[in-house]
Amino acid sequence: EMQLVESGGALVQPGGSLRLSCAASGFTFGSYEMNWVRQAPGKGPEWLSYISSSGSVIYYAASVKGRFTISRDNARNSVFLQMKTLRVEDTAVYYCARGRGDYVEGHYMDVWGTGTTVTVSS
């Protein structure tokens, strides 16, 4: 069974840092693109960041560019999100999601984790 499990969510003060991890199982992790997506309470999902299968191509949403860093370790079947200078508005459930598609199909996310909660509050 394909599975993604996030960890690392916590309560953190504004201006603080946090590192999220996502462990994959049930598929050949190193062959797939990965994403981080968050969802604030009562809101729609917000895509945050993408990393190619090799890690050589990375994209960020404007809202997190310069503050968040995505990385992956294919030997450990894991993808990470380093978050710094956290703001109250970063409070959300954070999901990792496997990316699929190509230049014909576009990009979509077909396997999602259960999410980890980040709360930024003083």
Next chain:
Amino acid sequence: DIQMTQSPSSLSASVGDRVTITCRSSHSISSYLNWYQQKPGKAPRVLVYAASSLQSGVPSRFSGSGSGTDFTLTISSLQPEDFATYFCQQSYNTSWTFGQGTKVEFK
């Protein structure tokens, strides 16, 4: 960023109804449009990708259509397990955005 606007934001329907949800993009996105279903406390699940391609395992009562700026998700005969929130998502450029969601509720 490309803005995605869904309508309606919520709707009430009964089992067996035909349900249509609309998504409009602020710029033309060709067919780079995906649809997701989300139930409370769960992660989103992809239903349709590339505007009209049904994801493996998704029931055939779901279908998607459209191109350019206007897209539609149709549920041909609403089932009890379909009461959920639906989101569209564009992947035209490398700043992917979601719609605000359409909640399908029991009438």
